[in-house]
Amino acid sequence: MGALGVPVVWVVASHRILTGPSAHQQLYTCIDEVGQRTLLNMGLQPVSYPRLPLERLEAALGTVDGILLGGSDTNVDPRLFGEPVQRPEFEIDTERDELAHPLIRLAIARKVPLIGLCRGSHDMNVALGGSLHQWLRDLPGAVTHWEDPDEAIDAQYAERHFVTCRPGGELERITQMGRFPASSLHSQGVKLLGEGLVAEAHADDGLVEAFRWHDPGVFAWGFQFHPEWGWRWHPAYGRIMNAYVRACWEHHARRAGATQAPLQPIVA
Template sequence: MSGPVPAVWVVASHRMLKNPNDHDQRYTLVDEAGQLTVLNEGLQPMTYPRAPLDRVEALLDTVDGILLGGSDTNVHPHLYGEEPHHEGMLFDHERDELAQALIRLAIAKRVPIISFCRGCQDFNVAMGGSLHQCLQDQPGRVKHWEDPDEEIDDQYAERHFVTTVLGGELERITGMHRFPASSLHAQGVKELGQGLVAEAHADDGLVEAFRWHDPSLFAWGFQFHPEWGWRWHPAYHRIMDAYVAACWQHFSARTGAPVPVPQTPHPPQMA
């Protein structure tokens, strides 16, 4: 699409990685699958890495959506009143600081939010919720975590089923009450934050999707990854389309530009 389009702030992560000379070096990383998905759906991904907190509100006024993707790091448990359960857990204090403030401000200013995996954990904690720090340590869980020796496509393949709340918003958006979902995470929602409503669960009861209580604002957390496989997975496709539509509505309200007429492609089919 030519001309101005909605911009989506893809929240960056920060990691210590090996450079080409095998030295430890700090890098700022931006979620690849998330940004390519919004780009392919006609929006423009962007980022403001390490934005000082006193600039966040002004920067937020330049975008029409927020995307918080996954990461190998964890939300620091100090943010929900706990100590780390294990030594060697990876944290990202810079992402914590920015994401917590950005999510709360985006809710207040009614900017659409979509969050996946660690991103949905950012969202839950920002609203005062807490996390299970290590699902592998809990008996009776379905397998939520990936095998490290799997190929990347296998790690993002559907691992278990999720069931939507009967008559809920996710069932309405997807048109499905139960569907297979990807799952590669060690942590998950323990207590939902204030104002958040559960919309889907795994068979062991773990929250797999939640939203802001006011459905007129698209602000969602997904423990699975709709940004992977959205071209063919019908639930993922409809989730991403709903987010894109919300970003266009925000863009139209912000700029006065018309909302494009939705196209009607052939519906995606399950493989």
């Protein structure tokens, strides 16, 4: 079953310029903290291959059983979907774009389970030819999708509005719920869905909140909200993350040559 005996999940890195205690700025490579802790708590092992040369991409993908694209304060470069950068304060993470987008396409082709959370869902949509609203605050609508910067971090990740699942869809099946409250702390969101993607949930203003690859036999999902936060107690979040974990175990079994995925307890 592999050296570690558990599924290994590639957490895609982000790249940020951060200010240290001496007030000097320096470029750092970061991986999603809550995402990797959730993976560990659910019995999986996170790894990361930052700045991987693209000629090594397929070989590296062959060593993992899942991909997690977490959130970030940075934005997908709008020039990738044919638009200029609309606001000068946007932080663009070109290195993440250049690695994540071909990785997304290859993971889907190789049927490696893939989950994109917030910015990660934007990566998925743009990698598959979609586009984004660059600044939701400029759009009319009664739903507030962004956080209050004065709130504590736990309050920022609390449920802010409801999402409604597509009736009879895969998300309704997974969560066993047609409508549930969700977190919302983002200024960008799906404008046009990428090729091959199916919308599975919307906010009350019509914004896409969850989508998947059209083939339900491939676990490739994007969520505008954060099921990795609160998965222990939020029923929809827990069922989403459990579905992802099961997909990773199934891939792990196939990669190891087993005929059936082992049943593994999930910490709840």
